[in-house]
Amino acid sequence: MDKRTFLKYTSRKLRSNMTPAELYLWQRIRRKQLNNLQFYRQKQLGNYIVDFYCPKKKLVVEVDGGHHYISGEIVDNDLRREKFLRQVLKLNILRFTNLDITKNIHSVIDKIVNELR
Numbered sequence: 001m002d003k004r005t006f007l008k009y010t011s012r013k014l015r016s017n018m019t020p021a022e023l024y025l026w027q028r029i030r031r032k033q034l035n036n037l038q039f040y041r042q043k044q045l046g047n048y049i050v051d052f053y054c055p056k057k058k059l060v061v062e063v064d065g066g067h068h069y070i071s072g073e074i075v076d077n078d079l080r081r082e083k084f085l086r087q088v089l090k091l092n093i094l095r096f097t098n099l100d101i102t103k104n105i106h107s108v109i110d111k112i113v114n115e116l117r
Contacts, residue, residue: 007044014042014049021098022051022063028109029061035116045089048081057116060085060093063101 001009018026018041029039029052043053045060052061085091094115096108 003047007047007049011042011044011049018042019063019065019098021065021101024105025052025061025063025096025101025108028105029112034109034113037116045091046084048084050085054116058089058091059112059115060091061112062093062095063098064095065098 022041026041028034030041032038037054037056039061040053040055041051043050045053050060051063053059054061082093085093092115094111096111101108
């Protein structure tokens with residue numbers, strides 16, 4: 001299986017197996033609920049898959065579990081990925097933890113809306 005096919009398959013699988021925090025956020029940003037802007041979930045961008053993407057505003061929203069904050073390969077991969085998204089694709093990235101979303105969804109939505117202006 002080539003890389004593109006693999007990423008397509010993986011993004012489909014991720015869409016059907018979203019975390020509770022991702023689902024909670026998705027319910028609030030889908031169907032143009034924020035500033036009438038379309039978001040896509042588990043979107044392939046280059047060789048990466050982002051959690052949520054608004055192409056009109058070039059905004060990526062990432063929902064991170066605790067494994068993203070420990071040292072090692074995962075953190076290094078996140079840094080490479082973020083560098084590519086920011087420098088090559090010229091995207092803005094907002095990151096939230098699962099805890100941010102489940103405990104303070106209103107603040108998360110406010111931050112996303114501010115970035116969409």
